[in-house]
Amino acid sequence: MKLVLTSGGVTNASIRAALVDLLGKPIEDAKALCIPTAMHGHPGCSPYMTRDFVAGEANPPMCDLGWKSVGLLELTALPTIDVERxxxxxxxxxxxxxxxxxxxxxxxxxxxSGLAELLPDLRDTVWVGLSAGSMAMTPCIGDDFVAWAPPGGGDDCLGVVDFSIFPHLGMMPENLMRDAERWAAELGSPAYAIDDQTAITVVDGEVEVVSEGEWRKFN
Structure with a gap:
């Protein structure tokens, strides 16, 4: 799977160009499925926000980039559906x-749902994450970003990549660089702090930062 891990979505021409490059075709020729599931678990999200994301009326752009078609993939429903379907x-x-x-x-x-198990088979598919949609691919997110505690607790995610992400750098009073530095020191593992004009692409283990804004890597 190819990854475009963003803080704020496809917010500028550089991130859009990187997405098109990984798709290997214009966005207008590409089919997408949107996954709103992360929104259900956050106390700051509402059904109205979820509706706006799915309808392509949310800011920043994701579902309204001009895709050939956009479908809805709700992960909480998948265990009730035949996996082959x-x-x-x-x-x-x-x-x-x-x-x-x-x-x-x-x-x-x-x-x-079984989607995590399927990811290694999706060699040509592009995962486009927005904030938590990107952070879910990391090994862990740090206690600061745990909005929903899984059974057994903890901040572990999928570990598809080997670094963590501090999103929305400089966008909120609690997301300043000094906050990212403290967060990274507590993690003690590789991490990036990125603002909403930045994305991290990952293809076959190769990591590249695409940015028209501010970012920092912590080793």
Whole structure:
């Protein structure tokens, strides 16, 4: 799977160009499935916000980038559906668009639904994460970002990549660089702090930062 891990979505021309490059085709020729699941687990999200994301009326852009088609993939429903049926939908998509919200909730339902197990087979599919939709792919998120506690607690996510992400750098009073420095020191593992004009692409283990804003890597 190819990854475009963003803080705020596809917010500028550089991130859009990186997405098109990984798709290998114009966005107008690509099919996407949007995944709003992370929003259900965050106390700051509402059904109205979820509706706006799915309808392509949310800011920043994700579902309204001009895709050939956009479908809805709700992970909490997948355990009730034959895996052969829903996995065919996923394999047919060029991109999976994961909303923000609670990263641990998204990671939990990716495991429970079976989607996490399918990811290694999706060699040409592009995962486009927004905030928690990106953080769910990391090994852990740090206590600061746990909005939903999984059974047994903890801040572990999927570990598809080997670094953690501090999103929305400079966008909120509690998301300043000094906060990112403290967070990274507590993690004690590789991490990036990125603002909403920055994305991290990962292809075959190769990591590249695409930015028109501010970011920092912590070793």
């Amino acid at each position: 829903w996995s065919a939908w996923v394999r047919d998509a060029d991109a999976l668009l994961a909303a923000g919200g609670a990263a641990t909730y998204l990671a939990y339902w990716m495991k429970q």
